[in-house]
Amino acid sequence: MATETAQRSAADRYKAGVMQYKEMGYWQPDYEPSDTDIIALFRISPQDGVDAVEAAAAVAGESSTATWTVVWTDRLTACDKYRAKAYKVEQVPGNPEQWFAYIAYDLDLFEPGSIANLTASIIGNVFGFKPLKALRLEDMRLPVAYVKTFDGPATGIVVERERLDKFGRPLLGATVKPKLGLSGRNYGRVVYEALKGGLDFTKDDENINSQPFMHWRDRFLYCMEAVKKAEAASGEIKGTYLNVTAATMEDMYERAEFAKELGSTIVMIDLVIGYTAIQSMSKWARRNDMILHLHRAGHSTYTRQKSHGVSFRVISKWMRLAGVDHIHAGTVVGKLEGDPNTTRGFYDILREDFVPRKLEHGVFFDQPWASTRKVMPVASGGIHAGQMHQLIDLLGEDCVLQFGGGTIGHPMGIAAGAVANRVALEAMILARNEGRDIKAEGPEILEKAGKFCQPLAQALSTWKDITFDYTSTDAPDFAPTATAMA
Numbered sequence: 001m002a003t004e005t006a007q008r009s010a011a012d013r014y015k016a017g018v019m020q021y022k023e024m025g026y027w028q029p030d031y032e033p034s035d036t037d038i039i040a041l042f043r044i045s046p047q048d049g050v051d052a053v054e055a056a057a058a059v060a061g062e063s064s065t066a067t068w069t070v071v072w073t074d075r076l077t078a079c080d081k082y083r084a085k086a087y088k089v090e091q092v093p094g095n096p097e098q099w100f101a102y103i104a105y106d107l108d109l110f111e112p113g114s115i116a117n118l119t120a121s122i123i124g125n126v127f128g129f130k131p132l133k134a135l136r137l138e139d140m141r142l143p144v145a146y147v148k149t150f151d152g153p154a155t156g157i158v159v160e161r162e163r164l165d166k167f168g169r170p171l172l173g174a175t176v177k178p179k180l181g182l183s184g185r186n187y188g189r190v191v192y193e194a195l196k197g198g199l200d201f202t203k204d205d206e207n208i209n210s211q212p213f214m215h216w217r218d219r220f221l222y223c224m225e226a227v228k229k230a231e232a233a234s235g236e237i238k239g240t241y242l243n244v245t246a247a248t249m250e251d252m253y254e255r256a257e258f259a260k261e262l263g264s265t266i267v268m269i270d271l272v273i274g275y276t277a278i279q280s281m282s283k284w285a286r287r288n289d290m291i292l293h294l295h296r297a298g299h300s301t302y303t304r305q306k307s308h309g310v311s312f313r314v315i316s317k318w319m320r321l322a323g324v325d326h327i328h329a330g331t332v333v334g335k336l337e338g339d340p341n342t343t344r345g346f347y348d349i350l351r352e353d354f355v356p357r358k359l360e361h362g363v364f365f366d367q368p369w370a371s372t373r374k375v376m377p378v379a380s381g382g383i384h385a386g387q388m389h390q391l392i393d394l395l396g397e398d399c400v401l402q403f404g405g406g407t408i409g410h411p412m413g414i415a416a417g418a419v420a421n422r423v424a425l426e427a428m429i430l431a432r433n434e435g436r437d438i439k440a441e442g443p444e445i446l447e448k449a450g451k452f453c454q455p456l457a458q459a460l461s462t463w464k465d466i467t468f469d470y471t472s473t474d475a476p477d478f479a480p481t482a483t484a485m486a
Contacts, residue, residue: 027057027085029088036145037108038105045099046310060103086195087103136309157375160376170400171274172418173401188223216246256288311362322373327376380400385403385421388424389441412455412458419456
């Protein structure tokens with residue numbers, strides 16, 4: 001947007017009273033971001049009568065140094081350095097009421113290695129600002145100088161595969177169902193049957209902690225007994241995500257230490273525990289050689305709607321910095337929200353060393369990760385063995401495919417459900433390695449494998465081509481065109 005605003009003289013700038021944010025130094029259309037600037041891209045919906053440039057300048061001001069009136073104490077600081085700078089405003093394609101605003105922040109505004117401090121600035125107060133109808137944080141460019149202040153994932157994909165001795169294929173998991181109500185003994189039985197049948201992992205769900213029907217200690221004991229028995233029976237390394245989410249950090253550390261004493265390879269936390277607690281658990285996991293699984297419980301309250309909130313691509317970046325090893329990142333074909341192109345963008349952010357700007361995937365900035373370890377994306381929610389070809393084609397092999405109902409709902413039982421998933425996976429990986437087009441030939445490959453595996457045949461018969469085909473609420477605003485691709 002070409003709108004220019006003349007800068008006031010210092011004398012006028014610091015006269016007492018109220019002036020527009022774009023006249024206070026927060027709108028600088030000629031600013032060139034430095035390599036060490038943090039850049040935030042906001043989707044802005046201004047109130048009627050508020051122009052886009054003023055709205056962008058207001059976001060820059062309120063997320064850095066400004067308040068509603070002129071304050072002379074600005075002059076006691078290096079205010080030109082510390083003011084955030086809105087430097088570009090573009091209309092959202094096809095939406096005349098929304099604008100993309102690019103805002104640069106000097107690195108010195110942020111405490112090193114703290115997601116809590118970063119978010120207190122970027123999304124702290126400004127989302128309640130009255131001159132805006134709505135505001136969404138779409139993407140961020142995190143400079144290498146800032147990335148290197150974080151430890152990153154405690155384990156990472158490469159070391160996780162080495163610890164588990166599992167290579168060349170996605171990992172298989174299942175969420176214990178029903179989520180709530182099972183006794184510790186019956187819960188452990190589900191874990192044993194699923195792992196014995198061929199899964200690599202089972203997991204607690206987000207809301208199973210320590211309820212009256214099953215104390216956390218009982219669950220941990222029965223689950224780890226099941227893991228050890230399944231390892232002995234299969235000769236494979238197994239795991240179960242023991243959810244250590246609790247009311248206090250002291251409780252969480254107690255549960256995590258007990259999981260370690262029992263020989264667990266992995267513990268689990270929920271996103272709702274908060275950024276400080278997530279980073280604290282990451283440091284604990286690193287000290288104790290434990291894989292850290294993060295369930296993104298609660299994220300859709302602010303990531304799903306396009307007009308207001310925080311995009312999950314930003315949460316993915318924050319969580320890679322914070323240091324989790326796993327995070328649920330969408331399935332596309334399952335029951336949970338997920339546009340294919342947008343989800344590919346999430347997976348790239350979590351797994352790649354360098355993520356190039358790719359607007360059709362919702363990625364607005366080149367993002368170098370400077371050797372930060374990689375996060376294993378987890379696909380979970382309404383998926384089944386009949387979708388194996390789609391999942392591998394869409395998501396690749398560095399991921400965890402979790403079939404909860406698609407394992408435990410199998411008509412022949414839990415172990416048979418696990419067998420069906422494992423055979424479907426191995427048949428598809430074999431076909432891919434032989435050079436076959438698994439996307440096109442997937443149903444045929446699965447049907448043929450089902451002739452030699454009754455549990456797989458039953459799974460295909462039971463769930464057939466069930467899918468949850470709804471229009472995504474968070475598709476990219478850009479699509480490649482013939483001209484652009486040329």
